[in-house]
Amino acid sequence: MIHIFIAEDQTILRDALTSLIHLEADMNVIGQARTGKEVLASPIIQKVDVLLMDIEMPEGTGLETAAKLKDIGFNGKIALLTTFSRAGYIESAMRIGVNGYLLKDEAIEDLVHGIRRVYRGDTVVSQALHQQLFQLQHNPLTEREQQLLSSILIGKTTEMMAKEHFLSIGTVRNYLSTAMQKLQTTNRFEAAQKANEKGWLTS
Structure with missing residues (x-):
């Protein structure tokens, strides 16, 4: 069973994702959060296999929270769930060590397939972003x-x-x-x- 934690500040989307993921026989949502601060404070965070986290959250963005989790030795996988497909975000996510970069508006079948791949240890980027990743502009700024x-x-x-x-x-x-x-x-x-x-x- 894949234990999933969903961090998303929009209640409707968070609940919808939870309901859809619960339909999968091999997945279980064991926790939710609205902010990056809540993710870091969760008493069950170290029991999570895959953290599905919005990139734009209050009190700690997905990128900031992912970096802090890596610093404290989080052993699970992290997949950022977002509507933002800008190259800089993908580059930052990969540099931090995020395992997946998934788009909110993709089909649920593709989303759960991406979660399974992330759980297995693959680095996953949504199909819609493959071309952008190939053309990724590196940050020229110091x-x-x-x-x-x-x-x-x-x-x-x-x-x-x-x-x-x-x-x-x-x-x-x-x-x-x-x-x-x-x-x-x-x-x-x-x-x-x-x-x-x-x-x-x-x-």
Whole structure:
């Protein structure tokens, strides 16, 4: 029996998935959560064979929660369930060590087949994403560039970023200029938005 834990903030979808998975003779949903925080706090999480987790949850995204679970020695398999098919998200998931990347809108037959493969130890990416995975764009930004662009998204000024990261204002401007060149954008705000859209600011 495959013991499954579903983490999804939308109650209707979470309950629907639970009901459909319970129809499979070899699967049993043993737990649910609405947030990343609830996943990490669950007393049964180490009994889970496959964690089916939404990538966009409050109090800890699927990517953040997966990374924390890996850090604490979670022994089960992790499959991200999402509507987001951007290349950056797939790359981040694979880098963390996620076992599956499944789309919410695929047929239930394909979903349960993917769960079984993940349980067996395969790395599974939904069929609809195979071409995108083949054409995967690697994140060209350094960790520092990602940090600064993330700061721009939340409204921080050059002076604030310089103080926070113990850099000179000129150094911050140089980092941002390099990031703009890499992303082929004309200003820092456009660069931050483009990097975020590609999923390159998720790690």
